[in-house]
Amino acid sequence: MANLTEQAPQKTGIGLDPIDVPAIAADFPLLRRAINGHRIVYLDSAASAQHPFSVIEAMDHYYGTSHANVHRGVYAVAEEADRLYEDARKAVGRLIGAPHPEREIIFTKNATESLNLVAYSWARANLVRNDAVLLTEMEHHANLVPWLMLAKERDLNLRYLSLDDAYRLNLSNLDRLMEGVRLASFTLMSNVLGTMPPAAVLVDAARRAGAVVVADGAQFVPHFPTDVASLGCDFLAFSGHKMLGPTGIGVLWGRQELLEEMPPFIGGGGMIRDVTLDGFLPTELPWKFEAGTPPIAEAVGLGAAVRYLEAVGMERIAEHDRALTSYALQSLSERFGRDIKIFGPDDPNDLSARGGVVSFALRDIHPHDLSQVLDQSGVCVRAGHHCAKPLMRRLGVSATARASFYLYNDESDVDALADALGEAAKLFS
Amino acid sequence: MTGLEDLYREIILDHYRSPRNRGELPVPPALRLEGFNPLCGDEVVLYLVIEDGTVADVKIAGQGCSISQSSASLMSAAVKGKSVAEARSLIRSFKAMMSIHETTLAEPGSGSQETVGLDDKEAHGGKIPEEEIGLGDEDHPVDLESLGELAALQGVVKFPVRIKCATLSWNVLAQGLDEAEAGVVQKNQAG
Structure with missing residues (x-):
């Protein structure tokens, strides 16, 4: 029997064309919206994904x-x-x-x-x-x-x-x-x-x-x-x-x-x-x-x-998620250092046993305050217990903020997240 | 003003960073009451000492978002030393400030909340227009002056999902005043 989590990287990532994100995103009408004067940066697909025209x-x-x-x-x-x-x-x-x-x-x-x-x-x-x-x-x-x-x-x-x-x-x-x-x-x-x-x-x-x-x-x-x-x-x-x-x-x-x-x-x-x-x-x-x-x-x-x-191809999607998650783990840690805590495997070079959701805490800013400030920049993340209260207790928190990625997200979305987190850090400094 | 400054006014951030009347009180004589907001996981624990119809002492424990915690802190500062009647009046005024005009709540399918369009200029992003917020209604106008620093929380009304964060501690206080009075009545009846 194949080990699913070890097998996946071997099967994918070699000879696959990367996803053309702007072309994909153009298929999703909701992603054309502006929120508070900014383009929407939808990072909540783990809660619910957006829909293509088709x-x-x-x-x-x-x-x-x-x-x-x-x-x-x-x-x-x-x-x-x-x-x-x-x-x-x-x-x-x-x-x-x-x-x-x-x-x-x-x-x-x-x-x-x-x-x-x-x-x-x-x-x-x-x-x-x-x-x-x-x-x-x-x-x-x-x-x-x-x-x-x-x-x-x-x-x-x-x-x-x-x-x-x-x-x-x-x-x-x-x-x-x-x-x-x-x-x-x-x-x-x-x-x-x-x-x-x-x-x-x-x-x-x-x-x-x-x-x-x-x-x-x-x-x-x-x-x-x-x-x-x-x-x-x-x-x-x-x-x-x-x-x-x-x-x-x-x-x-x-x-x-x-x-x-x-x-x-x-x-x-x-x-x-x-x-x-x-x-x-x-x-x-x-x-x-x-x-x-x-x-x-x-x-x-x-x-x-x-x-x-x-x-699009599930293997390309998996590879895309992996690359984007790796980029997010790397850039958030570079930008915020010890101020950010990732709840989950956080090694950007080892994505073998994790998917594209990143739960985090920025200093002691409450996730709902974070999410509210991020919304001002059009960045949609989830804040809360994510219907996993026993896990929250295990982590010793009442809630986390969570960004999650899908085929219509790219590095510019991660950058927008990091910029908005920077704003939040300033506001609550 | 983007609205965010309305929500996170300096007074609010100050009370969040340096909460007043933080701590616990021995029970009894203090009453201990808890309130939870399942959305945020906000938790407010209120210790309340009522003596001779006055809020003699109050302490706040618990944890949560800046709105719930600053509201609790502002509340503790506002009611400490006040008579129970004054505290109740503050609760009424605060809750009136936190209420949205009935016209905006009347029909979810029509009216100002339904103006969310593709063009952000036309959209309120689910928020309530400024002129319709925090002013109570004709029968119960809000006296913002009487609320003092608490008026800083007025901007919360523009962010409907956060209203519960702001009102959490006030609901706990109302419950505490009820229990204190019921306790007094019981004592008198027993005596």
Whole structure:
């Protein structure tokens, strides 16, 4: 099994044309906006990415020409809607190397719902009192709260991989912690630290323990080539809106044999084979997990987003993110020295185990004050606990400021960030 | 003026850098109250001693952004030594200053907040135009003069997400005054 985080740099960066950022950015209408008299410098893609025209137009076109409910109508427009919806499923499946996209790609509301689906369906059907679930200290609330809720209901034993002082997972006692674990769920990339755990090591250990593996790909999938077969997980959850798609749609990929065995999650129309007044029979995959009218336009938009990402190339995007993150780590540290603290791996020459989010503190300036001052220069960063309060406690802070990069950002955006941080430092000196 | 100077006035930065009445008080006789703002993670811990209907002593602990902490500091300086009635009146005036004209809140789909366009000249960036802020309403006009240094926080109203930072300590104070009075009533009833 390939080590994901070691493999990625070898696969990329050689012979790849760098991304033409101005040409890419021109595809994103929101990036033409001015904020407070400055061009917008959007550094919050880890929270939600912006949309290219092609995504917005695909949704508009769907609503304007082909809208009907899916899976029900026997007329031309309904069949078009059906085809567009299922085409989006195939596109998403192709992006992550799903062996059976037409069965294994389930559209949800977001990554949060995808993780809840696993918790409510697979875990509730399979986990009993005192069963162990392994998580990590750096999880987003979306990969914590569903398990905390289930743990309370089922009296489960939750265990956590801790962080070391270099912001990496402490794996020294991995095998001991994994003993008897029935389910392991971890992020492929921390939304706060950027840290990417060695997925292959975790998956191998989980396999040896006989545990089912859930990967939270909300931050990873939008930025790196993803292949569920080499990843080796059983479930992969991610969101549409962090990968240029619209809000309101997420994805759960699951191994077909596991999905087949799982009970439905949400009940309603579209997910049944038959209903009587005494009971129901669920229908087949993937519709078993898609009760009610699904987010059709959002699926169409996500399909267009996938095609946009594929046209640019996920390996080029990954390489671009790496170069930009390296530049950011270097220039922030050169400019602010000991005044800036990076929460996450901070070596600009080693991007092998981190992605393009940079959390930081500038002296003791509160992140919300920083973000407010940066906004005056049109620089959009996130400030807060990033839905990772246990991690904030571990870091000993209540909040951090976070800049995150995507294919439409370049070094001038990092320079604008540094200049604006300089202004903030002056104001609060 | 870009608006930022409105938010971070020198008095505010001064109270942030050198907070007044910082510390703790023994409980009892002091009351200890906490307030949280989940957005910023702001935390204000208020120690309050009420004697003979007067705010005899007040201390502030906790941590958070410059607006929440300077507001708490300004508040402590403003109410210390004042009667409970005066403190309540200050709370009312401060909250009125922090309120936005009802016309701007009425319909999210129309009115001045909806003028965000592609051209920044036309946009307020989600902020409220100056003439509509911090003046209370017809029935409850704000007497800025009575607020003294606290009027420095008026600019916060232009940044709606930060209003909660500014009002956090005041809500804690209102709660503290309520509890103190309830305690007095209880004591009297017991006696």
